[in-house]
Amino acid sequence: MKTICFFNTAKAWGGGEKWHLEVSQYLNDRGFSVFVIAHPDSVLAAKLSKTNIPFQTIALGNLSFLNPVKRVIVKKTLAKRQLETIVMNLSSDVKIAGPIAKQLGVKRIIYRRGSAIPIKNNRLNRYLFKNxxxxxxxxxLATKKTINQKNPTLFPKDKITVIHNGIAIPDNLNRISWDNKKHFTLINLGRLEYQKNQTFLIDVAKQLEDRKVEFKMIIGGEGRLRKDLEQKISEFNLRETISMAGFIDNPMEFLKQGDIFLLPSHWEGFGYVLAEAGLCGLPSVAFNISSNPEVIKQNKTGVLTPPNDVDAFVEAILKLSENKEDLIEKGKAAREYIINHFDKAKKLKEIEGYLLHG
Known part of the structure; x- marks a missing residue:
């Protein structure tokens, strides 16, 4: 049986790593031959060690494709397997594993692209994408659009397939009852990094405070921005209003504390957390950028605002918060939309068909 290799050497845990783990586990459980390569210091490797999925760790970085020793290690690792397909996660994975897979005669060399950032039109990328x-x-769809954004002929459009991330639909997921809530709660979850733009939420909270709105804000996640965020929260005297919840192991349980989910990301390949929030029955307020309109239906399951417009973002929150019945209805609509469009079981079958049958 030919093997599918999932090649993901990211250290951090994110949507791409979740996808590689879930898809490889699903196919492995279905009896297909899979093999995963991960970074030894990664969350993915730690999670793989608790499964029955065959995997190997290789320490790689962005410039490893220039290192002959690293190339030999990767080539020997791949050559041991009868690979028909390789699915790569990072651009650095593509740089080193892509050409080696081609040398080994791997039939399908797939870049699983999860970031809606335009691909640079440089010589190396032109070689990798064309050859x-x-x-x-x-x-x-937003991610697909950015692939050829800087070079319309970089890659054939008919060779780009879009399959949205799937989300597991629990049998029973109850929100905290409105009547039992002590505070109207705005909630956010994501890595504390520039992309996720949580500093914007502090400006939003400051304006809400200035307008005498009673609320609490909870920001979940860890990352390099934590100290900067805590400093800004102190400077704005918002320590009683905004709480930093740290790393969240169970997103669903965390999100259902909220009344409105807030996502101020500068970009999203696929706003997985928007789907999670919708499944919890929360309407969302997010920027009208990248893939957000694919997850949020404007004024039906949430509100999309111009990017980095604090006034518009605050007005969207106020409009949702002022009508309890409308808020609840939008939350129900969000849940229904996510169940109908992003059911993980259906998406895994779709991915299986794509990987096994082309």
Whole structure:
């Protein structure tokens, strides 16, 4: 039986790593031959060690493709397997594993692209996309659009497939009852990094405080921005209003504390957390950028605002918060939309069909 290799050497845990773990586990459980390569210091490797999925760790970085020793290690690792397909996660994975997979005669060399950032039109990328990659699997229409944004002929559009991320639909997920809530709660969850733009939420909270709105804000996640966020919260005297919850192991349990989910990301390949919030029955307020309109239906399951417009963002929150019945209805609509469009079981079957049958 030919093997599918999932090649993901990211250290941090994010949507791409979750996808590689879940898809490889699903296919492995279905009896297909899979193999995963991960970074030894990664969350993915730690999670793989608790499964029955065959995997190997290799320490790679962005410039490893220039290191002959690293290339030999990767080539020997891949050559041991009868690979028909390789699915790569990072651009650095593509740089080193893509050409080696081609040398080894791997039939399908797939870049699973999960970031809605335009691909640079440089010589190396032109070589990789025109001569090495056979297909691209994108996680959103927005991601697909950015692939050829800087070079319309970089990659054939008919070789780019879009399959949205799936989300597990629990049998029973109850929100905290409105009547039992002590505070109207605005909630956010994500890595504390520039992309996620949580500093914007502190400006939003400051304006809400200035307008005498009674609320609490909870920001979940860890990352490099934590100290900067805590400093800004102190400077604005918002320590009683905003709480930093740290790393969240169970997103669903965390999100159902909220009344409105807030996502001020500068970009999203696929706003997985928007889907999680919708499944919890929360309407969302987010920027009208990248893939957000694929997850939020404007004024039906949430509100999309111009990017980095504090006034518009605050007005959207106020409009939702002032009508309890409308808020609840939008939350119900969000849940229904996520169940109908992003059911994980259906998405895994779709991915299986794509990987096994082309």
């Amino acid at each position: 090495v990659l056979t297909e691209i699997l994108a996680n959103s």
